[in-house]
Amino acid sequence: xxxxxxxxxxxxxxxxxxSLNLSRLFNQQWAAIGIVILLFLIxxxxxxxxxxxxxxxxxxxxxxxxxxxxxxxxxxxxxxxFPDLTIDGTFVLGASITATMLINGYSPYLTxxxxxxxxxxxxxxxxxxxxxxxxHSLLASIIVATGLYSINLRVMGRSNIPLLNTDNILTPFxxxxxxxxxxxxxxxxxxxxxxxxxxxxxxxxxxxxxFAFDAFMRTELGLALQATGDNPQMMRSLGRNTKTYxxxxxxxxxxxxxLSGSIFAQYQGFSDINMGLGLIIAGLAAVxxxxxxxxxxxxxxxxxxxxxxMIVYRVAIAAALSVKVPLPxxxxxxxDAQDVKLATALLVLATLWLTRLQSNRKxxxxxxx
Amino acid sequence: xxxxxxxxxxxxxxxxxxxxxxxxxxxxxPPKQFITVIGSNxxxxxxxxxxxxxxFSPTRGRIIIDGEDVTxxxxxKRANLIGRVFQNPLQGTAASMTIAENLTLAxxxxxxxxxxIGVSRARRNKLADLLAPLHLGLEERLDDxxxxxxxxxxxxxxxxxASFSHPKILLLDEHTAALDPATAHRILDLTSEIVGxxxxxTLMITHNMQQxxxxxxxxxxxxxxxxxxxxxxxxxxxxxxxxLIDKFSTVTPEVLMDDELLLSV
Numbered sequence: 001x002x003x004x005x006x007x008x009x010x011x012x013x014x015x016x017x018x019s020l021n022l023s024r025l026f027n028q029q030w031a032a033i034g035i036v037i038l039l040f041l042i043x044x045x046x047x048x049x050x051x052x053x054x055x056x057x058x059x060x061x062x063x064x065x066x067x068x069x070x071x072x073x074x075x076x077x078x079x080x081x082f083p084d085l086t087i088d089g090t091f092v093l094g095a096s097i098t099a100t101m102l103i104n105g106y107s108p109y110l111t112x113x114x115x116x117x118x119x120x121x122x123x124x125x126x127x128x129x130x131x132x133x134x135x136h137s138l139l140a141s142i143i144v145a146t147g148l149y150s151i152n153l154r155v156m157g158r159s160n161i162p163l164l165n166t167d168n169i170l171t172p173f174x175x176x177x178x179x180x181x182x183x184x185x186x187x188x189x190x191x192x193x194x195x196x197x198x199x200x201x202x203x204x205x206x207x208x209x210x211f212a213f214d215a216f217m218r219t220e221l222g223l224a225l226q227a228t229g230d231n232p233q234m235m236r237s238l239g240r241n242t243k244t245y246x247x248x249x250x251x252x253x254x255x256x257x258x259l260s261g262s263i264f265a266q267y268q269g270f271s272d273i274n275m276g277l278g279l280i281i282a283g284l285a286a287v288x289x290x291x292x293x294x295x296x297x298x299x300x301x302x303x304x305x306x307x308x309x310m311i312v313y314r315v316a317i318a319a320a321l322s323v324k325v326p327l328p329x330x331x332x333x334x335x336d337a338q339d340v341k342l343a344t345a346l347l348v349l350a351t352l353w354l355t356r357l358q359s360n361r362k363x364x365x366x367x368x369x
Numbered sequence: 370x371x372x373x374x375x376x377x378x379x380x381x382x383x384x385x386x387x388x389x390x391x392x393x394x395x396x397x398x399p400p401k402q403f404i405t406v407i408g409s410n411x412x413x414x415x416x417x418x419x420x421x422x423x424x425f426s427p428t429r430g431r432i433i434i435d436g437e438d439v440t441x442x443x444x445x446k447r448a449n450l451i452g453r454v455f456q457n458p459l460q461g462t463a464a465s466m467t468i469a470e471n472l473t474l475a476x477x478x479x480x481x482x483x484x485x486i487g488v489s490r491a492r493r494n495k496l497a498d499l500l501a502p503l504h505l506g507l508e509e510r511l512d513d514x515x516x517x518x519x520x521x522x523x524x525x526x527x528x529x530x531a532s533f534s535h536p537k538i539l540l541l542d543e544h545t546a547a548l549d550p551a552t553a554h555r556i557l558d559l560t561s562e563i564v565g566x567x568x569x570x571t572l573m574i575t576h577n578m579q580q581x582x583x584x585x586x587x588x589x590x591x592x593x594x595x596x597x598x599x600x601x602x603x604x605x606x607x608x609x610x611x612x613l614i615d616k617f618s619t620v621t622p623e624v625l626m627d628d629e630l631l632l633s634v
Contacts, residue, residue, distance in 0.1 A: 220482040223470050230463035237422070237461070238530070239448035239478050 052322065057195035059318035063311030064202050065267040066282070068209060068260035070290070070306035073283030075253040078302065079217075080229040082130070082246060085141040085280050089148030090122040090254040092276040094261025096152045099161035099271035108169045111262050119258015120251040122148060127247030145276075152273055159273040168266035173197060198267060205263075206307060209256070214300040225249045226299075278341050281348055286310035288351045317344070370570040371398035371421070371538050376430030378416055378594075390416040392594035394430070398538075403564055403571040403585030407578060412591040414574045418540050421572075423447040435537045449479050452531030452569075454544040458520040461527025468518075468526065469511035472496050475530035503529070503559065521552035525559055532563045539564065541573040557584070578610045588613075592621055 069087060076084035094115035101111045122144060129140040153159065174197060181193045216222045227235050228245040235242045265271040290309025296302035320343055325333040335343065378391035391413050398404060408414050420427050423444035432440050434450050455461055462471050469488045476492065493511060500508040505525055515523060524544060531539060541560065545553035561584065564571050575581050581588050582605060590598035590613075597620045600608070 216484070218487055219484045220473075220477060220487045221484060223466070223474055223487040224482050226466055226470070227463045227474055230465050231460070233455075233460055234463055235474075236445045237448050237451075237453045238475055239445055240482075241443075241445045 054192060054195065055318055055322060056315065057192055057199065059314045060311055061195045061198035061202065061267065063314035064199060064206055064307075065263045066260055066314070067206050067286070067307040067310040068256045068263070069279060069283045070286035070310040071210065071213065071303050072253040072255075072257040072260070073280065074287050074302060074306040075249055075256070077284065077287065078229075079226055079299075080246060080249045080253075082137045082229070082250060083141075084123070084126060084137055084250055084253060086123055086126045086144050086148075086250070086254050087257040087283060088276040088279050089145035089152070090119040090257045090276075091261040091264070091279050092152045092271070092273060093122055093148055093155070094119050094258030095265035095271040095275060096155040096161070096273075097258075098262040098265045099163055100155055100157075102163055102166040102168070102266075103161060108167055108171070108266060111266075112169070112259060115258040115262035116255045117258075119261070120255035122258070123254025124247055124251040126254070127243075127250040130250075131243035131246055149273070156271060156273070160270060162270045163265065164269060168269075169263070170194075170197060170201060170266070173201060202263060202267070209259070210300075210303050210307060213256075214303060217299045221245075221248070225252075278344070281341075281344050282310075282313060285344055285348045285351070286313045288348065288355070289313055289316075292351065292355075313344075316347075370400040370402075370435055371396070371572075372431075372433035373397075373421070374431040374433070376417075376420065376432070377428045378413075378420055378425065379428045382428065390594055391420065391427075394594075394596060396589070396596065398570055398572070400570055401568045402587060403569075404573070404587045404589060405581040405585045406572060406574045406589045406591060407576070407581045408591035411593075413594040414591050415542060416594075417591070418453075418542050418572070418574065421538070422451055422453055422540060450537040452533075452536035452539045454524065454527050454531050454539075454541045456543040456546050458523040458527070458547055461530065462515045462523050464516040465514065467512050467514055468507055469493060469496060471515055471526065472500075472511075472530060472533075475533045478534045499533075500529070503562075505559075519552075521548050521556060524548060524552075524556050528556065528559060528563060532567060532569060535567055535569070537570060539569045539571040541571065543574050543576060546576060560584075578613055582608055582610065582613065590617060592617075597621055 069091060072087055076082050097115050097118055098108075098111040101114065102108060126137070126141045126144045129135050129143065130137045133140075135143075174194065177197045178190055178193045181196070182190050217226065224235070224240060224245050225248065228240075228242045228249070232242045235245070261276075264275070286309035287306050288309070289312050290296075290305030290307070291302070293308065293312065294301060294305040296305045317340055320335050321337065321340070323335060327333055373394050373396040376391050376394040377389070380386070380388040380390060394413075394417060406414050406417075416425075419425055421432060423439070423442055423446070427440065430440075431438060434447075437450075439447050439450070453461075463474075467488075469492075473488050473492055473496070476496070488511075496511060497508040503525075505522070507522075507526065507529075515526070518526070524547075528541075528544070544560075545556050548556060557580070560573070563569070571585065573584060575584075586602040586605075588598070588600045588605060589596055590600075598613075598616060600613075600616075
């Protein structure tokens, strides 16, 4: 029998739809970038122009050293559709293992894979609890994160380990780079050398990890992870145990978070039991910011968006912290470091609400099309 | 190929909401047979399919596929033997992934997944070769997202994916019910083509009595969790929808034909 037919034959639906939406998307994207640049400039001058260079470089390197958290959040929230809060615990786990290893004289480069592995184990436990015991992912991850708090204290033996006199992953490069900066740009710029080095080297490292992750998502296992998040019913009817892939995905997400915790501890020069508090909100903010700015359609664009989102998020926080509004009485109103969490919570709330509004509007316009 | 022995399915057993959905189903399906299944709402058609596919484990009874007792197998383990197409066109494909990625996952059924590239060049070519004879145009759009396809196109894909690796049994659960009549017709043609080419053992639920008599070689009618009619090829020859309804009334004289059944004539 010949199935020569027109209705099932694929019309080129795609060629018309996106071009209609393209101009709208473009406007939104540029509007968002514009707002960010504007905020940046305002803050820049509010603090005193180029004198605040170090603040911005610091914010960018902070963002880069935390950016793998955003990739982890992207995996669980977007790919797997499995809201996971374990990262609050696994980030600190990565940091505390790193700090403990460093003060015990282990190589800084060894801390990275170890932090990844233990982060993955934390994630895998959440996955196991959620799938085998059938406990909701949010609850399962809170249980694991709570347990990890004690484990992290055990690992460190106290609540804070400063890493002032230990080597870290950047140590071998610091002196040559400072020399290079002094010789090329002059002594004035040496104070920025550390941040620039962090941005370059950690940036390169993050990019390599992102590249490897993108490649993984194109493998058979990567496709299975995507399909598990997109349509678990289909995966089961294709003979796949979705639980396995869910556990694998959550482990991968928390592995990257643990790795990020290790980098973060080495960049900041300490590990603290409370440094993971509310991290999930920062990760979510980064993912949402990145998506708003880049409108990714592929996985490699989406991971890039998450990384850029984290950098923009840190810069936005630094900008907010540097705003100084003169009050009538000659006083100044400033946003303090203690206000950051509240500001982030409001930011995430606002973005979620705006995207909801946007998607509602899109649905309405599509309906009238 | 498929053997069902005194199958009972009771939901919420012992509670006030107890539903006895299947009341002793016995069915033997020889290889390559194409059976159509009809019955009013609540007759137990979908429950039967779900029990065969392993979504629920039966309260009593056994299910044997190709000589193997699969009664205790999980849904995903059984899926290696069973291809399924659902009523909802969105259920069988992953919308955010490309056509090639979806088909690759279906092609890899029963294979161990590893770190090889998913949609490799060799697999793309193989997919294109497999799709070309179906004249659906899918082979030209392998890198398009499934979300861009229409319901009919997605259902065609699900059908192809379900039959990719020659399942022992193909379950079609009213797979054209959500489509417009013209598209439904095309999908049914595609179904006949695929089932005929691959000689698949097939069970198809339908609401349309004419369809039930036209397709396949045997028709079952379910009523209140039991098989009340089992009409073989010989008996079906020359049978009209009216004959079928008359036959149904003689078997179950206590039932007034419900609207559903009459409207679908």
